Amino acid sequence: MSEMVLLGDEAVALGAVHAGLTAAYAYPGTPSTEITEYLIRYQRKHGRPIAQWCANEKTAYEEALGVSFAGRRALVSMKHVGLNVAADPFMNSALISINGGLVVAVADDPGMHSSQNEQDSRLFADFARVICLEPSSHQQAYDMTREAFDLSERFQIPIMIRLVTRLAHSRGNVTAGEPRAENPVAKSATPASWILLPANARRQWRALLDRQPEMRRYTASCPHNTVTGAGSPAEFGVITTGLARNYYIENLEDLGIAPPHLHVGAYPFPADAIRAFVGGLRRVLVLEEGYPYLERALRGIVPPAVDIQGRESGHVPPDGELNPDIVRTSLGLEARRGLMIEGLTLPSRPPQLCAGCPHGDSFHAMTAALAGFPNAVVTSDIGCYTLGALPPYSAIQSCVCMGASVGMAKGAAEAGLHPVVAVIGDSTFLHSGVTPLLDAITEDTPMTLLILDNKTVGMTGGQPTIRPSSQLEGLVRGLGIPADHLHVLEAHPRHDAHNTEVLRREFEHRGLSVVIAVRECLETIKRGKQEQAAATA
């Protein structure tokens, strides 16, 4: 059919559409955001499939489960740390007899371009004992996503597509196939298999374990796991996964004779094929993006005489993203040199809040209000405002995971610090800040929650917050915050003195208070104007 150029994320999205997708759910997170953005654009243009942003990854996953229960195909996508949030439904859904195909697209971020950690979602798939497909090209991202829906229905399990930043955010050619129609609505024929009461759950867990050999038979024979040059009398072989294959091929010419090569793109990894492959080799280099997952597994299944090299053995760096140069030196080739200027060191250019960003004004007022409190603590969350950690603001002291600022503030206050301020964005608050606030209300913890309401999910490119910010105040009041300790401010320099005054009063208060500082993100305003202009042009 048609050939086009897509982002890796978009290839997954289109693959899902062509697999007969009924609905897709997600919370924005770099580098997975563009999957759902593509689907929302597609829905606007064609009416189908359903594509929606959700409060968080857990709710997104559960909504996708409901679609599957109804017999139709669902996609849920997230970044790697988002899978932690959705871990509960993900792990349990492996025990349910999936009805309509359910595909979980997870985009890992090795190198932490835009994340707090570098976890490897292949381990999560293993943990849940489900199949994981890992594309190494845009075409595979499209094809594997399509196939994943079929596999999900065949094995009655969720299937994971594991992406990494470099594929998610690069463009390449994709040839699309014939679109398939959506499944008809057909409620799960075995509703008991969806009720994970202990008696059912034990049966379902056993059934999942019983299906493992069948899954392994599939990955042993599927075309995603390939061997080239086997049977040669070589002593050295290479095993690649995901994008590592591309970096390996990039260097192949300079190796002279190509060593035998096994590529793994589908998990559970094909243990027998690996054993056969490693058979006569004395040394194997394992190149994989993320954790030394396959490398570790290898140590358990091949004879100890084989020298296994990879991230864990120190032959490949244990952290960070792979690239052609790292793979090159790991292969023993001489490093390439580019142009060098002796003694040239360049200052790095850290990201920063846009000039005039409302968060900057909030930080200014907050810092002024905290003057004279040497023990003050400001916990923060994840969003553009996390950049308040850097100069010139140096305004925040923590960033761990979504919603953590609220819970951490409660703990720090109860441990004896005062004043304690939790900073969180509107979208992040709704994602997972509401529940720790409930805890704080129950204890009337002496802390201040400062919600920076820029009316959008700014960091990921301005997706809509799940509820409009006009509703935030009512929501917080409804949770039980007394009216005299709930304030809504405008985050603007012209209100600086007033905002500082209000914040100082609440920081002095030995009870719970919530301050909502509102002003729209500049980028969202700009885009709104552009869209308006385009609509009227």
Place this chain on the structure above:
Amino acid sequence: MKFDIIVAGVGGQGVLSVSAIIASSAMHEGLSVKQSEVHGMSQRGGEVQANLRLSDKPIASDLIPRGMASLVLSMEPLESLRYLPYLSDTGTVLTSTDAVTNFASYPEMEGLLAQIRALPHAILIDAERLARQAGSARATNMVMVGAASHLLPVKLETIEHFVRTLFAAKGTKVVETNLKALAAGREAAASR
């Protein structure tokens, strides 16, 4: 034929549009293309770069190996130096001289430009001034595409076609401005 480009700049400078126009043009002319971009946090005023690989054969890696790039196309002088290790011996540095000095330790300007001029193949363009003359400072990135057009393995007409496509939704005036900026950049680089 293999032509690797690093498009460099600062978040908000239009690095991705530059990269997209060249990528679309190359694809249109039947070349294989891989284009790796930066999204998310680093776009907030930080360093931004796109790896753009053009070839008449299939391309394996999304990332350009060290020492292989034919061109570093930079929207900003300091950023042009950041990617030198990726440039081949015969590669060109083409940079706009418009500095984005959004942090305290930005190097002294004359010294910085002198360092770039001393490179084996360097072209410096006063791109923002040319863009203003063409009608809008926002067309600075198209001046840079024009300046690069002499080196790129694609035809000028193809680039012009995709400039028209990219800005079509914004009206004929914006299209005209950007085409003018493209021509101005091409002319400025022709004399170097």
